[in-house]
Amino acid sequence: MTLYRPGKGHLMIQFDAVHKRFPNGTTAVHDLSLRMPEGGVTVLVGSSGCGKTTTLRMINRMVDPTSGTIKVNGQDVLQQDAADLRRSIGYVIQQSGLFPHRTVLDNIATVPLLLGWGRKKARTRAAELLETVGLAADAGKRYPHQLSGGQQQRVGVARALAADPPVLLMDEPFGAVDPVVRTQLQDELLRLQKELNKTIVFVTHDVDEAVRLGDQIAIFRTGGHLVQCATPAELLARPADDFVADFLGAERGLKLLSLKTLADLPQGPAPEGGAWTLVLDEARKPAHWHHGTDDTDIPVRPLKDSDSLLAALNESIASPTGLIARVDAAGTLTGVSSRDDIHAHAGLAHTEARAAAPVATEAQVKA
Amino acid sequence: MTIDWSWIGDHTDDLTTLTVSHLQAALSAVFFGLLISLPLAVVAHRVRPLRGFLLGLSNVLFTIPSIAIFVLLLPVSGLTRTTTVIGLTVYTLVVLLRNTVEGLDSVPVKTKEAAKAMGTRPFRTLLTVELPLALPVIMAGVRIATVMSISLVSVATYIGDGGLGQLFTDGFQRDFPTPVIAGVVLTLLLAVVADALLVAVQYVLTPWTRRRA
Numbered sequence: 344m345t346l347y348r349p350g351k352g353h354l355m356i357q358f359d360a361v362h363k364r365f366p367n368g369t370t371a372v373h374d375l376s377l378r379m380p381e382g383g384v385t386v387l388v389g390s391s392g393c394g395k396t397t398t399l400r401m402i403n404r405m406v407d408p409t410s411g412t413i414k415v416n417g418q419d420v421l422q423q424d425a426a427d428l429r430r431s432i433g434y435v436i437q438q439s440g441l442f443p444h445r446t447v448l449d450n451i452a453t454v455p456l457l458l459g460w461g462r463k464k465a466r467t468r469a470a471e472l473l474e475t476v477g478l479a480a481d482a483g484k485r486y487p488h489q490l491s492g493g494q495q496q497r498v499g500v501a502r503a504l505a506a507d508p509p510v511l512l513m514d515e516p517f518g519a520v521d522p523v524v525r526t527q528l529q530d531e532l533l534r535l536q537k538e539l540n541k542t543i544v545f546v547t548h549d550v551d552e553a554v555r556l557g558d559q560i561a562i563f564r565t566g567g568h569l570v571q572c573a574t575p576a577e578l579l580a581r582p583a584d585d586f587v588a589d590f591l592g593a594e595r596g597l598k599l600l601s602l603k604t605l606a607d608l609p610q611g612p613a614p615e616g617g618a619w620t621l622v623l624d625e626a627r628k629p630a631h632w633h634h635g636t637d638d639t640d641i642p643v644r645p646l647k648d649s650d651s652l653l654a655a656l657n658e659s660i661a662s663p664t665g666l667i668a669r670v671d672a673a674g675t676l677t678g679v680s681s682r683d684d685i686h687a688h689a690g691l692a693h694t695e696a697r698a699a700a701p702v703a704t705e706a707q708v709k710a
Numbered sequence: 711m712t713i714d715w716s717w718i719g720d721h722t723d724d725l726t727t728l729t730v731s732h733l734q735a736a737l738s739a740v741f742f743g744l745l746i747s748l749p750l751a752v753v754a755h756r757v758r759p760l761r762g763f764l765l766g767l768s769n770v771l772f773t774i775p776s777i778a779i780f781v782l783l784l785p786v787s788g789l790t791r792t793t794t795v796i797g798l799t800v801y802t803l804v805v806l807l808r809n810t811v812e813g814l815d816s817v818p819v820k821t822k823e824a825a826k827a828m829g830t831r832p833f834r835t836l837l838t839v840e841l842p843l844a845l846p847v848i849m850a851g852v853r854i855a856t857v858m859s860i861s862l863v864s865v866a867t868y869i870g871d872g873g874l875g876q877l878f879t880d881g882f883q884r885d886f887p888t889p890v891i892a893g894v895v896l897t898l899l900l901a902v903v904a905d906a907l908l909v910a911v912q913y914v915l916t917p918w919t920r921r922r923a
Binding site: 403405426427428429430431434436437438440441442443444445453454457486488502 | 918
């Protein structure tokens, strides 16, 4: 469950009336005003050429705005030395962008070395980070090409975290890995973020990734216009216009359910004496559904309270009785919930999200 | 054509001196060639309009006959080793400059971007990212330039230098093949050994290119 966390403190990154026109005349970013709170994940989404990457790159001055101001931690980025600014901001690039001629450990130590930490201290820190991002210690002596795509991406994250910067910029960091690894890396990022509480700006063109990772999502349209910036739930429930609705896709109603857990869903005892019975093993863990007369078994995927309403809906469709098996953290059966209850809750989730107090962004005010 | 082994036995000291002198001339040329090529290549790599001009110039210099270069240099440096080395250096530029520029071009844009985004300043990026990554291509140029210089030193016999080349004129004037054969064999050996050493140097300097996964 992702929540916008306004309580997390002050504004970390602030765009005010920012324009970017490239020398060839194209407008990459048009009149952008956007706020990113400290400790929150802001995801910038949109199709290619919508200005999301340019927006990200203006934060650490890889690109300078044509007009307008960008402040990081209250300070105008244009007033700071570009190299010093970049060392104070973590940056994770598409396909990792690791240095092929440096070992993994030296790659991670890049920014500490630039900051003059000394080789020993920088390497010690790098070794710590290997563990933080879930890599074995012996990976440190290898060269990037000797690692898998997913491992390289982890090194990229470790390198960005090396000097413990408060802000992390991530430019489609998981774009080049397969879907299974991508999901793993997303999980890891969420876990890391719980510990580290960085202010993260994340660029992607994948709506599902945005909904999973974002505390707030900013949707851009071609020509560099910010169309809507809101929490995932609000965005899915109340897209600002047809463009946003189309971008979120036909299943946006279902995506909204992925944000709600099934904890509030009522549960009752498992049915007995009907055509189907839920068979438990000796530890009272659900094993499968059993049909008494046909003697057929259908597998069951038990759900925990932390699972999403979307998973509940999916499981109830697959279940022969429409019932889902609910378990506690240990996997022991706690009860079952009906398809009707799931539907009722799904409807409720939508109503709630639609009714939620509107958080108008400046972009919406101006629109 | 027979080899007079006793002549070789009588002249080992001379042969050693000439070999060392030969190698010294060739390596000096490569050294100064690199010294000139590196900054010029960086300029050619960064300033696109100058690129064609500089590479073209190195080609033109290569086409000047060696005798002409020596004659032009005589008023400046006379009949000295300096004249030999300057002449040879001019010829190394055609390979060294081109390969260094191509080496710098071969560094992935992504990697340079990463260095910049981490907060590396341009000069440090050149020294710690671009040149190391360009090294395999630069070293290929250094190998060619070295072998080329070793074979070219002999032309400096015109001005009384020329290392092992002196054996050729000696043998030719006396119609005595042994010094010529000794000179050819020693020049070949020098080239082969120098090239092998450079391969070893490159192996040591570029550990990341080994054990391709």
